Amino acid sequence: MKILLVEDDPQQAAYICKGLQEAGHIVDVAADGRDGLFLATTESYDVLVLDRMLPRVDGLTVLRTLRASNVATPVVILSALGEVDDRVAGLRAGGDDYLVKPFSLIELVARLEALARRGAASREGTPNTRLAVADLEMDLLRRSVTRGGRKIDLKPKEFQLLEFLLRHSEQVVTRAMLLEAVWNYHFDPQTNVIDVHISNLRAKIDLPGLSPLIHTVRGAGYRLSADVA
Amino acid sequence: MSLEARWGALCAWFSSPFHRFAIVLPAAIALIVGAIFYPLFREAEGHIRNEVRAAIALEINGLDEQVHERGLTALRDALQRRIDSAADRDAVYLLTDRDGRVVVGNLAGWPDGVPAADEAWFHVRTADGGTLEGQVFVLFGGDRLLVGRHSPLESYQERMTARLWGSAVLIIVVAASIGWFFMQHLHRRLETLAREAARIQEGHLAQRLSLSARNDELDALARRFNRAFDEIERLVDASRHVSSAIAHDMRRPLIALRRAIDEAREAAAADRILRERLEGLGAQTDALLRTFAALLSLARIEAGALGPKWQPVDLAALVADAIELYEPLAAAEGRELVGTLAPVTVRGDPHLLFQVLQNLIENALKHGAGTIALELAAGEGDVALRVRDHGAGVPDAALPKLFERFFRLDESRSAADGAGVGLALVRGIVEAHGGRVSARNADPGLAVELVLPVDGAMPALLD
Numbered sequence: 001m002k003i004l005l006v007e008d009d010p011q012q013a014a015y016i017c018k019g020l021q022e023a024g025h026i027v028d029v030a031a032d033g034r035d036g037l038f039l040a041t042t043e044s045y046d047v048l049v050l051d052r053m054l055p056r057v058d059g060l061t062v063l064r065t066l067r068a069s070n071v072a073t074p075v076v077i078l079s080a081l082g083e084v085d086d087r088v089a090g091l092r093a094g095g096d097d098y099l100v101k102p103f104s105l106i107e108l109v110a111r112l113e114a115l116a117r118r119g120a121a122s123r124e125g126t127p128n129t130r131l132a133v134a135d136l137e138m139d140l141l142r143r144s145v146t147r148g149g150r151k152i153d154l155k156p157k158e159f160q161l162l163e164f165l166l167r168h169s170e171q172v173v174t175r176a177m178l179l180e181a182v183w184n185y186h187f188d189p190q191t192n193v194i195d196v197h198i199s200n201l202r203a204k205i206d207l208p209g210l211s212p213l214i215h216t217v218r219g220a221g222y223r224l225s226a227d228v229a
Numbered sequence: 230m231s232l233e234a235r236w237g238a239l240c241a242w243f244s245s246p247f248h249r250f251a252i253v254l255p256a257a258i259a260l261i262v263g264a265i266f267y268p269l270f271r272e273a274e275g276h277i278r279n280e281v282r283a284a285i286a287l288e289i290n291g292l293d294e295q296v297h298e299r300g301l302t303a304l305r306d307a308l309q310r311r312i313d314s315a316a317d318r319d320a321v322y323l324l325t326d327r328d329g330r331v332v333v334g335n336l337a338g339w340p341d342g343v344p345a346a347d348e349a350w351f352h353v354r355t356a357d358g359g360t361l362e363g364q365v366f367v368l369f370g371g372d373r374l375l376v377g378r379h380s381p382l383e384s385y386q387e388r389m390t391a392r393l394w395g396s397a398v399l400i401i402v403v404a405a406s407i408g409w410f411f412m413q414h415l416h417r418r419l420e421t422l423a424r425e426a427a428r429i430q431e432g433h434l435a436q437r438l439s440l441s442a443r444n445d446e447l448d449a450l451a452r453r454f455n456r457a458f459d460e461i462e463r464l465v466d467a468s469r470h471v472s473s474a475i476a477h478d479m480r481r482p483l484i485a486l487r488r489a490i491d492e493a494r495e496a497a498a499a500d501r502i503l504r505e506r507l508e509g510l511g512a513q514t515d516a517l518l519r520t521f522a523a524l525l526s527l528a529r530i531e532a533g534a535l536g537p538k539w540q541p542v543d544l545a546a547l548v549a550d551a552i553e554l555y556e557p558l559a560a561a562e563g564r565e566l567v568g569t570l571a572p573v574t575v576r577g578d579p580h581l582l583f584q585v586l587q588n589l590i591e592n593a594l595k596h597g598a599g600t601i602a603l604e605l606a607a608g609e610g611d612v613a614l615r616v617r618d619h620g621a622g623v624p625d626a627a628l629p630k631l632f633e634r635f636f637r638l639d640e641s642r643s644a645a646d647g648a649g650v651g652l653a654l655v656r657g658i659v660e661a662h663g664g665r666v667s668a669r670n671a672d673p674g675l676a677v678e679l680v681l682p683v684d685g686a687m688p689a690l691l692d
Contacts, residue, residue, distance in 0.1 A: 015488050080480070102484040102518055105491070157553060183554055185583045191591050196557040219508065 001025045001046045001116050006036030006062065007078070008054050016049065019105035020112075033057025040066055045073050046116045049108070052079040052090065060093045067094035074115040076108070087186060106220040110172045117168065131166035134226035136205065136213055138166055147205060157182060158201045165214065165224035174221035198222055247412040255404035259397050270389055277382050285363050288320065289376050301368065308333050319379045321361060327371030334375070345373055352380075359383070418447055426454075434462040473528035476521040483521070487514045523650040527634070530581070530657040542579045544612060544681075545570040548605055551586035559594060559601065566590070570605040573612045575681050581658045586616075588651040589677055593618040596638070597675060610683055611664070617676035623668075631668050632656040655679075 003025050007013040013029050020027045028043070030036035033054040040048060040062070048066075052059040063075055077095040087098045096118075097111050131138040135148040145152045145162065154162065160182045165173060175194040180186055198214065206212040215223045242248050295307045308322045312335045323334030329345075331338060339345075340361060342353040347367040355361050363377015421439060428436045437458060438451040494507040552568045559566045575582075586603075593601045597618025604615040623631065623638055630636045637649040655677075659666045664681035 011485065100522075102480070102487055183550060185550070186580055191558060191594065193555055193558045196561050197554075199561075200557050 001112070002028075002044070003047050003049060003112065004028050004030065004036065004039055004043070004045045005049045006030045006033065006040075006054065006059070007049070007051045008032055009051075012051075016105070016108065020109065023105075023109045025112075033059065033062045037062050037065055040071060040073065041069060047112045048073050048075040049112070050075055050077050050095075052077055060090065063090075063093045063095060074118065076111055076115065078103075104220075106172065106217075107174050107176065110174050110177060110221065113171050114168050114173070114177065117171070131163065131169075133166060133169045133213060133224055134211070136166075138163060147207070147210065152204050154201070154204065157197065158204070161197060161201055162205070165222065169224045172217050172220050172223050177221070247416060251405060251408045251412055254408050255401040258400050258404050262397065262400060263393075266393060270393070273389075274382065274386065277380075277385055281362055281378055281380050281382065285376060285378055288378075289364060289366075292374070292376060296368070301370075301372070304374070305333050319381075321363060321375070321377040321379065323373075323375040325373045325375075327373070329373070332372070336375070339373075339375070343375065351377070354383075355379075415447075422447075422451060429458055434458075434465055473525055476524045476528070480518065480521055483514060483518055487511060487518065490514060520650055523654055524634075527650065527654050527657045530654075530661045539576050539578065541574050542577050542582055544573050544575050544582070544614070545605055547579060547582055548586060548603055548614070551583060551590060552603060555590045555594070562594065564594065564598075565600045566603070567600055568603045568605070570603070571607050573605060573607045573683070575612055575662070575683055577662045577681070578658075582662070585655050585658050585679070588655050589616040592651060593620075593675070596620070599674065608680070612681045612683060614679045614681070615676055617671050617674050619674040622670040622673060622675045625670060628668050628670070632666060 001024075003020055005013060005016055005020070005027055007016065007029065008031055010031070013031070017027045017029055028039055028045075030039050034056045036050065036054070037057060050059045050063060054062070057065075059077060063077070066073070066075070074096040075094065076097045076099060077090040078099050078101060079090065080101045090098045096115055099108060099111065129140045131140065136145070137147075138145050140163070143159065145154055145159070161178060164178060164181045178194055178198075198216075202212075202214045206214060211226070213224055213226065215225060217223050243252075292304060292307060296304045305324060308324055311317075311320065312322060312333070321334075321336060323336045323339070324332045325334075325339060326332060329339045340353055340355065343349075343351045343361075343365060345367065346365060349365045350363070351365060352360065352362045360380040360383040361377050362380040362382075363375060366374040366376075368374055418441065425436055425438045437455045440448045440451055490507055490511045494504055494511065497503040497507060548568060548570055552566050556566050590601065590603075593616060597620035599619030601616065601618045604613075606613045606615075627636075627638055632652045632655065633649075634653040635649045636653075656666050659679050659681065662681050664679055666677065666679050668675060668677045670676070
């Protein structure tokens with residue numbers, strides 16, 4: 001993936017840059033809004049990471065300008081709490097996701113990959129009505145789930161959880177992402193509330209004797225994958 | 230009402246300076262008027278008495294001369310003349326023989342209570358209510374002569390007493406009503422000032438006491454208080470700024486530290502023990518960062534930086550969401566979440582309100598025990614949300630402090646367990662929504678109650 005990072009704090013930029021490169025991505029860094037705008041409009045990127053507080057041209061202005069000039073590249077906005085971390089304003093300006101500092105690199109990478117895939121999926125056009133990983137299948141129209149042909153009964157939230165995992169199969173999905181996608185609330189759970197939901201879901205999907213599909217990624221979140229690794 | 234309660238109510242009534250003033254002022258005026266007029270009244274009384282006596286003495290002297298010069302017959306004629314001429318309506322004469330039979334006079338008979346002794350002064354009341362005053366003489370041969378007057382003294386006394394009481398009542402009524410109106414006026418102004426002061430106490434730090442156009446002593450006092458409030462506002466702003474500035478400034482080094490720990494952990498991938506220790510360190514740093522984040526959002530909420538995001542929130546759906554989210558976690562711990570939800574809607578920020586529920590439920594899961602009951606009830610213009618568990622509750626002494634920053638029941642608990650900002654955040658959010666929050670021991674368990682206004686009174690900002 002080719003990523004543009006617009007961040008004025010050199011330390012922070014170096015850290016993020018290193019983390020993204022280690023995850024196997026190509027990263028360009030711009031240190032202020034003007035350079036960021038220039039790079040974003042002249043080069044082609046899969047995802048943009050945009051700090052909200054930037055010298056010269058601030059992050060939201062960069063974003064609005066990009067959207068006004070028909071650059072549809074997915075954008076993750078970074079914001080330090082205590083500054084004006086108004087998520088709604090950020091998303092309204094054309095942002096696709098919003099992260100409040102400090103965040104873990106795993107969180108950022110997970111969100112970037114999710115965004116890039118969404119961007120790719122929307123370019124492909126036809127909306128998927130069937131999702132599948134290995135022998136696990138989900139029919140979005142009939143709202144049914146089967147594993148190896150056997151029907152699985154899920155509660156509405158479990159269905160939504162599984163749908164999100166399926167849409168982001170092979171990717172790491174963090175707890176905060178699940179909370180935002182399934183419950184639509186933005187907060188930092190201080191308990192293992194999501195893990196319990198996942199383990200309930202896992203008990204229905206990964207029946208004894210079958211190869212496990214929902215994997216826990218230590219220190220990060222979950223990954224739905226046919227591979228054990 | 231018992232006697233003691235009445236006495237208490239009376240004492241309370243009297244403890245108001247207005248009521249005391251309204252009673253004491255007319256009473257004092259009445260006392261002063263009484264002190265001035267009573268001696269005057271007594272003096273006038275003495276004068277009247279002397280006048281009456283003098284008139285009687287004059288009469289007697291005249292009659293005495295008649296008797297001395299021309300004898301008893303002349304006296305009788307003189308009396309008859311005086312009675313007939315009726316020149317003096319108040320004069321009373323009576324001549325009787327020694328057995329009290331009337332010889333001549335304008336009295337029907339010897340009045341009761343008048344002694345038949347020579348030169349005796351008498352002072353009696355007559356049957357018609359008047360007063361008779363005069364002197365008795367026993368003449369030669371035992372005939373008795375009574376010379377006297379209807380005294381105006383008693384009627385004067387009665388009239389004067391009536392007037393004095395009348396004017397006392399008038400003074401009291403007039404003084405009391407003037408006092409009452411004045412007090413009402415003063416009371417209204419004081420009430421306005423009290424209301425404004427209460428708003429300041431509620432956190433509207435920009436509120437000031439209003440001044441009247443008169444520029445009187447109350448205005449001077451209000452101005453002095455306003456200067457004090459200016460100072461308080463400045464200090465509170467400064468301390469708010471300082472605490473959020475500290476939280477803000479400390480975040481950078483902490484984030485750098487968190488980063489360094491991450492990097493060290495990756496570098497130490499081979500050493501399991503070191504890696505686990507670094508992970509623990511990372512978790513501690515995360516907890517600190519979370520606390521700072523909570524402090525910062527609390528500061529922002531208290532500063533009222535939220536208003537524009539207000540929207541109608543289906544509180545019942547929100548609570549149901551929270552229950553659904555936490556139910557599996559509770560079940561995993563052998564606990565239960567039960568909701569009794571009335572359909573209510575408030576104005577507010579759904580994410581913040583969800584954070585309130587998150588904090589309350591996590592608090593009940595962490596520190597409480599047994600079933601956690603959530604109850605949502607509609608009231609008059611407001612909504613009550615109660616969250617209670619069935620654990621040991623908290624000591625009564627700790628209840629008022631529960632919603633304070635950094636308050637923790639068990640000081641020995643580590644900071645990673647939450648620095649006691651959660652419930653402070655709950656209060657901050659609820660108050661920003663124009664509501665209030667309270668806690669009590671429900672025996673068993675702790676019950677926290679939130680009351681939110683339905684119309685979501687705009688938060689304490691933009692004053």
